[in-house]
Every structure is written in C-alpha cells, then in structure tokens.
Amino acid sequence: MKIRLDHVVKTFDTFRAVRDVSLEIGSGELVALLGPSGSGKTTILRMVAGLEYSDAGTIHFGEQDATAIPVRDRGVGFVFQHYALFPHMTVAENVAFGMKVSKVKRGRAEIDRRVGELLDLVRLSGLGGRFPTQISGGQRQRVALARALAVDPKVLLLDEPFGALDANVRRELRRWLREIHEALGITTLFVTHDQEEALDLADRIVILNEGRIVQQGTPEQVCRSPNSAFVTQFLGDANRLEASIRDGRARIAGGEIAAPGVTDGRAEVFVRPSDLDWSDTGGIPATVTRVIDRPENRRILARLGDGTSLELDVPPETAVRSQDIGFVRIRRANVFPLS
Amino acid sequence: MSTPPSRRKPPRVGDGPLIRRSLIGFVLVVGALLVLSPLLVIFVQAFSAGTAAFKAVILHPDTLHAIGLTVATALIAVPVNTAFGIAAAWAITKFDFPGRRLLLVVIEIPFSISPIVAGVAYLFVYGLQGLFGPALQAADVKILFALPGIVLASMFVTAPFVARELIPLMQAQGRDLExxxxxLGASGWRTFFSVxxxxxxxALLYGVVLCNARVMGEFGAVSVVSGNIRGQTNTLPLHVELLYHDYQTAGAFAAASTLTLLAIVTIIAKVLLERQGAGRSGRPALAAPAPAQGSKP
Structure with a gap:
C-alpha cells in the first residue's frame, strides 16, 4: 500500500510540531523517519496511524483519502515505543486480541492457528502462555510486532522500535526486522533518532528537523551527499572547520582543499574523523592532545595552530602519543557556504 | 566518633536501635490507645448488660429499620458513585479538555468541606424554603427527610473516593494501552472492558470498599437532611446517637457494634482484595511498577 502525505501540518497548542510535510512512501518500501527529538517524526507517524489528526493537508493510503478515517478502521499495525502490551493478558492473548475484536469473525481454532504462526514468525513459539512481565524486553518487542501483524495491516508503523533495548539486542532485532520485512513485503514506516539504526534498516531515509523534511534519499545518498550542515552533523561525528573559498578551493588554517562549485566567500567545512589521515610528513600541522583507544581503531584528539580542535580515526597500530606533533591530511570533506 | 569495626552489619542511615525502638514503640502505643481501645470498649460495653439486652436492642424494629436503611442507601449511593468515579477518572486522564484541572478540584471538594455544610446546603436547595422546595412539594416528591435526601447527602460526601483511587493509577498507565x-480494531466499549x-x-474495588465504608458510616450530612425520624429516616449512625441521647448506653453501644461489625467486614474485604491483587500468581496485576494498587494505609 502506497502512502502519500500532502502538505501536512500539526500544531499542539502553540508548538508547531509538523510544518508542511509532503512525503511519498512506495508500496513495500521500508522507510525511516530520522530526526532529533522534537523534530516531529513521531507526530507524523501518529498522524499516518490515525492516532492524531492533522490540522491541514491530506494523507492518502493508495488512492483512498485516509485523512479522516479513524485509527480503528485504518488498517495499520502500530508498534509502540514501550510496546504497550496488555499486562493482564498472556503473550498468546495479546497476539490474538486484534483478531478477537475484529469485525471479520474468525473461529477459535483459526485464531489459535494464526497465533501459533505469528509466534513462530517472531521466534517466540512456546512462550505463548507467559505474561509480558515474564519475558525480556527484546521478546516483548517481538510480541508487539506479532500483535500488530495479526490484523493483516496494510501498513506497519513502528515508533522508536528498539529505543528501550540494549545495544546488542538492538542490532540483532534490526537484522531480524529487515528479514521479516523482506518476507512479508508490508509497507513499513519507522521512527528513530538513531542514525545507525536508520542506515542499517531502511531502504530510504527521511531526515527531519524542526517539523520539516531536510533531506530524503537512500542511505547512500544521504551519507555521501548530505545537503546541509545539519544533515552532515546529525548523521555522524564530523569536525567543523571555518574556511574561505576562492576559485573553487577552500583555505583552512594551515592548508587548503578542493571545493568545486562552492561560491566564493566564507564557508564551513565538515570532515568525518575517518576521512582524516595522520602523517609525519606533510599536511596541516597539529599537536596531539589525547589518544582514545577503541576496539576498531584509535581516535586522536588534536589541535591545529589556530586552536581548532580536530578528531581523527587512525588504524590501531599507528604509533602516536599525547603531545606528539604531526600533520593532518584531509581526504574527503563536505563544504557548505556560510550565508 | 568512629565505632570499632564490629561483625554486625552497620545500620543504615537513621536505623539506630534507639530511634527504631522508640519510633515503633510510639506508633504501637498511640495506635492501641487511639484506635484499638475504643473499638474494644464498644464491644465490651455492648455486652455489658448481658447478651439478652444486646439481642433486644439489635432485634428492636427501629434498629432493624436503621440497618435496612443504611444498607439501602449504600446499595444506591455506591454504584452511582462508582460509575461517576470511573467516568471522572477516565475523562481527566484520557482526554484533554478545558477545565480539566477545575474538574479535579471540584471532585475533591467533598474531602475538604465539612459534611454538615453539605447537609445544610441540601436543605437550602431542596427544603421547603429552598430553591426547588415548593416545586418539589407541588409535585409531591419527597427528597428531604426521606431516602432520596439521605442518598444524595451520602453521595456528596463520598463522591471523590473512587475517582481519587483511579486517577493516579490511570495517569501512570497513560493512553498507550487504549x-x-x-x-487493533477494538471499539470504545471493548477497549474499556477488555483493556x-x-x-x-x-484500585477500583478498593475505592468501592472505601466508598461503601464511608456511606454506611456517614453522620453529619445525613443527620441534617434525614430529620432523625425514628423507624423512618434513621440510619444506623443516627440511631446510635439517638439511643445515646436517650441514656440507653448499652443500647447505643450495641447498635454501634453492628456498625463496627459492618466496618470490620469491609476492612476484611479490602484486605482480601489486596491479597488477591498482589498475590494471584501467574496473573501479574500490572507490568509497570505502578503505584501499588490498594496498598495504601
């Protein structure tokens, strides 16, 4: 089911949560709404679900205008951030709930069979008799998904689906959710503030800030060509350097790099720590202030001649110590003119 | 200052033996003196004139009538206030509307107002010289000095009980479950009854039990609106007072003991409810460490 949002606006009292958002999600697509807190991503998700109504604009499901259809009839599966499992029902009863209250009447045997299938799908067979308090967070998350899938939703909506889980469980569940999505092919929209999660899971990422879409595209597009300083910084660690542009070259304290197509004047240059090299010979002179060791690399905190701090990731075997003097080379950078 | 290292676990902050013993002792003594001993006196005094006298008072038509009236009042007032309490708690915790805070305050008014004030207010509204009095008399509807007045006054006094139990819990639970x-496709009714x-x-049952205890024991508001007509509009608390003023001390205590008995039954019901709520294995009452239901003092 294709979803289309046209100029959607939502205001809470005086807070403009969503300002004129237009968005299309293709049938079977897995899309992430990514943004910092307060960027309006959850509000958009809740409007698609029908849990909030938009102040202006329309939401279409396929060719049907769904803007005024109540949540009950909208045919969406919604997975809540804190799962919202019914605490007084067993796992199996939770999963069966949607089928029991459905207008489509199903027999007991049929419901039981379907619950069994869904619990298999989320790898929880055998836990049907437990109560939500008796299973782990990751398992609760999967029950919530099974419960949402039980009503055969046209659209699956997930609000910070892995927000409350620890890092390892989160990674595992991400891969697993991707597998389920590929197996079922349900149009899926999920909200996250974790860029790693969005990049890991989504076909397409919609980046939001202050109630507006600032960029959307495949993970490759948003990673390789971020269109603004905000997107660059939000997607990952980035060093910010002041520069002045002349004739397609950016001059930075103690060096310069190519900046094709950037208009002359002041600009800011963003460089990821992994796009910086440390060398003993040539580049921008810098002093090491600290070295942080990590499983996959070493991170050097350095200071340039003009006092600018830089962070760079180097291979773990690099011999470097605090107070060493060396040179930084910029391999790749994003340059945005300062207006 | 430093005590020599002892093998005993060091006490927690504020857990010195002196403080602990004196605090526990104080509470036990005051509890026994203020709460327990009067209760004992009631039963001792009730039987002071012998079992036969006790029986005579209890089986006296006026006493029986008072018991019946009290139970009837509870049977009407408690369900109505339960429905009101659920509706109010639902409205306050699940909806946003202007005047929400005001409603919260209004619900609490009976807690802070002396019941006798409520009774007098009812007199002014429904009494002969009151707002609706003449109209009611013309229509031959008796509210004051009859069961409706007693029920209304009782309901006023106990209006907050159920709502006050439910609001904090429902606030903590939020709207996610609904x-x-x-x-998932459930209707409003279905959501309410199944979720x-x-x-x-x-919490609801606890509120109902508290509400019931208060309805049965309410004195001030009821005494104003009922008119104290023996054998007609005398509830059990009023009957106790009447006997007492008639210098029938043993009788008063006998009647009081039935009221106390009703209260004790209520308390036992409450304790049983709490047991069930907390201890029904396999059926955890709540996922979140929500305010322990019904385990308030």
Missing part, C-alpha cells in the same frame, strides 16, 4: 487496543477495566480493577 491506543494499542483501538489501533482498561482489567488494569484498574483492584
């Missing part, structure tokens, strides 16, 4: 149920009600049931 939203989840609705998104909301099971999660508030122990």
């Amino acid at each position: 939203e989840a149920a609705t998104s 909301t009600l099971p999660n508030i049931r122990w």
Whole structure:
C-alpha cells in the first residue's frame, strides 16, 4: 500500500510540531523517519496511524483519502515505543486480541492457528502462555510486532522500535526486522533518532528537523551527499572547520582543499574523523592532545595552530602519543557556504 | 566518633536501635490507645448488660429499620458513585479538555468541606424554603427527610473516593494501552472492558470498599437532611446517637457494634482484595511498577 502525505501540518497548542510535510512512501518500501527529538517524526507517524489528526493537508493510503478515517478502521499495525502490551493478558492473548475484536469473525481454532504462526514468525513459539512481565524486553518487542501483524495491516508503523533495548539486542532485532520485512513485503514506516539504526534498516531515509523534511534519499545518498550542515552533523561525528573559498578551493588554517562549485566567500567545512589521515610528513600541522583507544581503531584528539580542535580515526597500530606533533591530511570533506 | 569495626552489619542511615525502638514503640502505643481501645470498649460495653439486652436492642424494629436503611442507601449511593468515579477518572486522564484541572478540584471538594455544610446546603436547595422546595412539594416528591435526601447527602460526601483511587493509577498507565487496543480494531466499549477495566480493577474495588465504608458510616450530612425520624429516616449512625441521647448506653453501644461489625467486614474485604491483587500468581496485576494498587494505609 502506497502512502502519500500532502502538505501536512500539526500544531499542539502553540508548538508547531509538523510544518508542511509532503512525503511519498512506495508500496513495500521500508522507510525511516530520522530526526532529533522534537523534530516531529513521531507526530507524523501518529498522524499516518490515525492516532492524531492533522490540522491541514491530506494523507492518502493508495488512492483512498485516509485523512479522516479513524485509527480503528485504518488498517495499520502500530508498534509502540514501550510496546504497550496488555499486562493482564498472556503473550498468546495479546497476539490474538486484534483478531478477537475484529469485525471479520474468525473461529477459535483459526485464531489459535494464526497465533501459533505469528509466534513462530517472531521466534517466540512456546512462550505463548507467559505474561509480558515474564519475558525480556527484546521478546516483548517481538510480541508487539506479532500483535500488530495479526490484523493483516496494510501498513506497519513502528515508533522508536528498539529505543528501550540494549545495544546488542538492538542490532540483532534490526537484522531480524529487515528479514521479516523482506518476507512479508508490508509497507513499513519507522521512527528513530538513531542514525545507525536508520542506515542499517531502511531502504530510504527521511531526515527531519524542526517539523520539516531536510533531506530524503537512500542511505547512500544521504551519507555521501548530505545537503546541509545539519544533515552532515546529525548523521555522524564530523569536525567543523571555518574556511574561505576562492576559485573553487577552500583555505583552512594551515592548508587548503578542493571545493568545486562552492561560491566564493566564507564557508564551513565538515570532515568525518575517518576521512582524516595522520602523517609525519606533510599536511596541516597539529599537536596531539589525547589518544582514545577503541576496539576498531584509535581516535586522536588534536589541535591545529589556530586552536581548532580536530578528531581523527587512525588504524590501531599507528604509533602516536599525547603531545606528539604531526600533520593532518584531509581526504574527503563536505563544504557548505556560510550565508 | 568512629565505632570499632564490629561483625554486625552497620545500620543504615537513621536505623539506630534507639530511634527504631522508640519510633515503633510510639506508633504501637498511640495506635492501641487511639484506635484499638475504643473499638474494644464498644464491644465490651455492648455486652455489658448481658447478651439478652444486646439481642433486644439489635432485634428492636427501629434498629432493624436503621440497618435496612443504611444498607439501602449504600446499595444506591455506591454504584452511582462508582460509575461517576470511573467516568471522572477516565475523562481527566484520557482526554484533554478545558477545565480539566477545575474538574479535579471540584471532585475533591467533598474531602475538604465539612459534611454538615453539605447537609445544610441540601436543605437550602431542596427544603421547603429552598430553591426547588415548593416545586418539589407541588409535585409531591419527597427528597428531604426521606431516602432520596439521605442518598444524595451520602453521595456528596463520598463522591471523590473512587475517582481519587483511579486517577493516579490511570495517569501512570497513560493512553498507550487504549491506543494499542483501538489501533487493533477494538471499539470504545471493548477497549474499556477488555483493556482498561482489567488494569484498574483492584484500585477500583478498593475505592468501592472505601466508598461503601464511608456511606454506611456517614453522620453529619445525613443527620441534617434525614430529620432523625425514628423507624423512618434513621440510619444506623443516627440511631446510635439517638439511643445515646436517650441514656440507653448499652443500647447505643450495641447498635454501634453492628456498625463496627459492618466496618470490620469491609476492612476484611479490602484486605482480601489486596491479597488477591498482589498475590494471584501467574496473573501479574500490572507490568509497570505502578503505584501499588490498594496498598495504601
């Protein structure tokens, strides 16, 4: 089911949560709404679900205008951030709930069979008799998904689906959710503030800030060509350097790099720590202030001649110590003119 | 200052033996003196004139009538206030509307107003010289000095009980469960009965028990509106007072003992409810460490 949002606006009292958002999600697509807190991503998700109504604009499901259809009839599966499992029902009863209250009447045997299938799908067979308090967070998350899938939703909506889980469980569940999505092919929209999660899971990422879409595209597009300083910084660690542009070259304290197509004047240059090299010979002179060791690399905190701090990731075997003097080379950078 | 290292566990902050013993002792003595001993006196005094006298008072038509009236009042007032309490708690915790805070305050008014004030207010509204008095008399509807007045006054006094138990719990639970149920296709009624009600049931029953105890024991408001007509509009608390003023001390205590008995039954019901709420293995009452239902003092 294709979803289309046209100029959607939502205001809470005086807070403009969503300002004129237009968005299309293709049938079977897995899309992430990514943004910092307060960027309006959850509000958009809740409007698609029908849990909030938009102040202006329309939401279409396929060719049907769904803007005024109540949540009950909208045919969406919604997975809540804190799962919202019914605490007084067993796992199996939770999963069966949607089928029991459905207008489509199903027999007991049929419901039981379907619950069994869904619990298999989320790898929880055998836990049907437990109560939500008796299973782990990751398992609760999967029950919530099974419960949402039980009503055969046209659209699956997930609000910070892995927000409350620890890092390892989160990674595992991400891969697993991707597998389920590929197996079922349900149009899926999920909200996250974790860029790693969005990049890991989504076909397409919609980046939001202050109630507006600032960029959307495949993970490759948003990673390789971020269109603004905000997107660059939000997607990952980035060093910010002041520069002045002349004739397609950016001059930075103690060096310069190519900046094709950037208009002359002041600009800011963003460089990821992994796009910086440390060398003993040539580049921008810098002093090491600290070295942080990590499983996959070493991170050097350095200071340039003009006092600018830089962070760079180097291979773990690099011999470097605090107070060493060396040179930084910029391999790749994003340059945005300062207006 | 430093005590020599002892093998005993060091006491926690504020857990010195002196403080602990004196605090526990103080509470026990005051509890026994203020709460327990009067209760004992009631039963001792009730039987002071012998079992036969006790029986005579209890089986006296006026006493029986008072018991009946009290139970009838509870049977009407408690269900109505339960429905009101659920509706009010639902409205306050699940909806946003202007005047929400005001409603919260209004619900609490009976807690802070002396019941006798409520009784007098009812006199002014429904009494002969009151607002609706003449109209009611013309229509031959008796509210004051009859069961409706007693029920109304009791309801006023106990209006907050159920709502006050439910509001904090429902606030803590938020709207997620209801939203989840609705998104799965459940209707409003279905959501209420299958999702909301099971999660508030122990708090609800606790509120009902408290409400019932107060309805049966209410004196001030009822005494103003009932008119104290022996054998007609005398509830049990009023009957106790009447006997006492008639210098029938043993009788008063006998009647009081039945009221106390009703209260004790209520308390036992409450304790049983709490047991069930907390201890029903396999059926955890709540996922979140929500305010322990019904385990307030």
